Amino acid sequence: MTSPCRECFRRCCPNQLLGQPDDPYQQTTTHQSRYDFISTTALSLNPNMQFTNHESIPPLDQSFSNMTRAYPNYPKTDQADRIREHEYSHLTLTNHVCLDYNGHGLFSYAQQLHWDTTFFNIIYKSVNLYMHITRGGHGPEFETMLKERIFRFMNISSDEYSLVFTANQMLACKVLADAYPFQTNRNLLTVYDHENEGVEAMIESCRxxxxxxxxxxxxxxxxxxxxxxxxxLIMSKNKNKKKKKRGLFVFPLQSRVTGSRYSYYWMGLAQENGWDVCLDASAFGAKDMETLGLSLLRSDFLICSFYKVFGENPSGFGCLFIKKSRSSLVKNSAVVTGLVNIVHSVNRPLFLEESRSTDHGKTVLSSSSSSSSKQETFEIQEIKKTKTEIREIEEIKEKKTEIQEIEEIKEEKTELSFFEIWKRDVLVEIKEKARKNEASTSGAHSDIEFRGLDHADSLGLLLISTRVRYLVNWLVNAFGNLKHPHSEDGVPLVRIYGPKVRVDRGPVVSFNVFDWKGEKVDPTLVQKLAGRHNISLSYAVLKNVNFVDKSSEDEIRSLTKKKEGFDLGLPVVMVTLGFLTNFEDVYRLWAFVSRFLDADFVEKERWRYMSINQTTIEI
Structure with a gap:
């Protein structure tokens, strides 16, 4: 097997693979390809290049024509447009531009529309994490199938990793931190350029x-x-590597806010120096888990999240993967909260009308079903009953000291431990009987499809990455060409934080809007006005910034409130692109932001909504 090139650990290989034969940068060196890509991107707008009035920007059709001339391979990604048209029609019908969250959608809107379903519910539980992943048995049938599908989608082996579900990504971080032995492995090292609830929970648990x-x-x-x-920080925390582990290294590979991409090198360096590595894949796009570096560097833990339907309320759940060979790290953990079971919504099954065959790019999972009036199966009823009993057990355990709890878990000889094991075994037997009984009494068999994941699989890494790369770089370039009028220095309307136009930047853009005097427009105001134009944006806070000189520090402090230092972070507007994002989405965002070139835009919006609602609207 040929060893990967050194550049592979800078994420170069996936990007080189993305180039098509007629890409101008595909046949050249890495340095030359980056230069050519930037030059090509600069030609993707009107030759005028700078726009000082929102009425001067070219219309949608002309902009799309200019863009496709610069990126002739973009039209080859139209398979994603067809999926969007047929499976996510609500985006067109509601005229909605959804740029406010990332993650992986499980289902399509067409499924929700056809069945009028919420797909699944979650049931909270408090358990010992180690016992749950080593002896927990099977969960609900739907959850078991869901796990199998997620393992395939994430390109992770269930023989190598255990998977537990949490209520969200933040709780996945908290569950890991609460179970991790910071008493002995005392260090926590995080790599985040923004404020993150999950990381804050980890820091609190560690301290x-x-x-x-x-x-x-x-x-x-x-x-x-x-x-x-x-x-x-990676190499100096522990001088004696043989006697003691350094701690937990939490690494995202890509910033969820700025789109900055980081080298696999840091994961390898941390592993070599005795750190347990947690890879945060929450910012990964569809199919990013197929990149070369991740197949070579397997982290001890991995965190990600899934939601139900793109363009809808992004409710869903978090995932925590634990490498089985490293499960002993959480062996002495106490009971943790935040874990969930995932079950079918009562009386709302996700069944198709007809059985569908399994083909390439689509995974169909078989499941037996009964009539809708019997959807609250014996399995779910038993889970609800057991939930109450487990809560009673936990109340008993809370009365014991932490030392006693640890000893009980280690020895597994107390009456409580035996009772939990007995109860688990009984419940597994009951559920198995329920499955057999349901299969024998129901003559109908239906299929469950996770159509959102199927769509990503059918498009593949190359098409998705190529499409998103063109769109995000067009948007970055377009933002850079909005300048305030009557300004000698050409004051830019938009300031982008993080990478500008790059071949290998992530599909996220963080920015702020500035008025003609150079003063920042409140990011929450930009977000709110975008919402009124049916464009969903998100909000984030940059943190952990260091300054190379005094002028840089003075610059950033001018962007924060006078009474606040940058220690509290820099608020920014955030845009996230996915494989269902199209050119019209990014164009509409650009056109909206260009409205701020009008010095009276905010005031006009205030009066507009006053006249519509006959009341004063605070913006």
């Missing part, structure tokens, strides 16, 4: 048990990792 938490630093304004500092 509560006398651990030490350190963040990586990022340089202003490109938001690149400060390599020397991070290398020092």
């Amino acid at each position: 509560r048990r006398s651990g030490r938490a350190e963040p990586a630093g990022f340089s202003w304004p490109n938001m690149r990792i400060m390599s020397k500092r991070l290398r020092k």
Whole structure:
């Protein structure tokens, strides 16, 4: 087997694979390809290049024509447009531009429309994480099938990893932190250029048990990792590697806010220096788990999230993968909260009218079903009953000291432990009988499809990455060509934080809008006005920034409130693109932001909504 090139650990291989034979940069060196891509992107707009009035920007059709001339391969990704048209019609019917969250959608809107269903519900539970992943038995039937599908989608082997579901991504981080032995492996090292609830929960859990938490630093304004500092943090925490583990290294590979991509090198360096590595894949796009580096560097833990339907309320759940060979790390953990079971919504099955065959790019999972009046199966009823009994058990355990709990878990000889094991075994037997009984009494068999994941699989990594790369770089370039009028220096309307036009940037853009005097427009105001134009954006806070000189520090402090330092972070507007995003989406966002070139735009919006609603609207 040929060893991967050194560049592969900078995520170069996936991007090189994305190039088509007629891409101008595909036949050249890496350096030349990046230069050519930037030059090509610059030609994707009207030759006028700079726009000082929102009425001067070219119309949608002309902009699309210019864009496809610069990126002739973009039309080859129209399979994604067809999927959007047939399976996600609500985006067109509601004229909705959805750019406010990432993750992986399980189902399509067509499924929801046909069945008028919420697809699934979650049931909270409090358990010992180690016993759950080693002796937990089977969960609900739907959950078992869901796990199998997620393992395939994430390109992870169920023989190598255990998977538990949590209520959300933040709780996946908290569950891991609460179970991790910070009492002995005292260090927590995180690599995030933004405020993250899950990371904050980890830091709190670490410090509560006398651990030490350190963040990586990022340089202003490109938001690149400060390599020397991070290398020092990874290598200097523990002088005696043989006697003691360093701690937990939490690494995202890609910023969820700025789109900055980081090298696999940091994961390898951390593993070599005795760190347990948690890969946060929450910012990954569809099929990103198929990249070469991840097949070579398997992390000890992995976190990601899934939601129901793209363009709808992004409710869903979080996933925590634990490498089976490293499960002993959580062996002495106490009972954790935040884990969930996932079950079919009562009386609302996700069944298709006809059985469908299994073909390439589509995974169909078989499941027996009964009539809708009997959907609340014996299995779910038993889970609900057991939930109450487990809560009673946990109340008993809470009365014991932490030392006693640890000893009980280690020895597994107490009456309570035996009772939990007995109860689990009985429940598994009951559920198995219920499945057999349901299969024998029901003559109908239906299929469950996770059509949202199937769509991503059918498109594949190359098409998705190519499409999103063109769109995000067009948007970055378009933002850069909006300039305030009557300004000698050509004051830019938009300031982007993180990478600009790059071949390998992530599908996320964080930015702020500035008025003609150079003062920042409140990001929450931009978000709110975008919502009124049916464009959904999100909000984030940049953190852990370091300054190379005094002028840089003065610059960023001018962007925050006078009474606040940058320690509290820099609020920004955030845009996230996915494989269902199309050119009209990014064009409409650009056209909306260009409205801020009008010095009176905000005031006009205020009066507009006053006249419509006959009341004063605070914006």
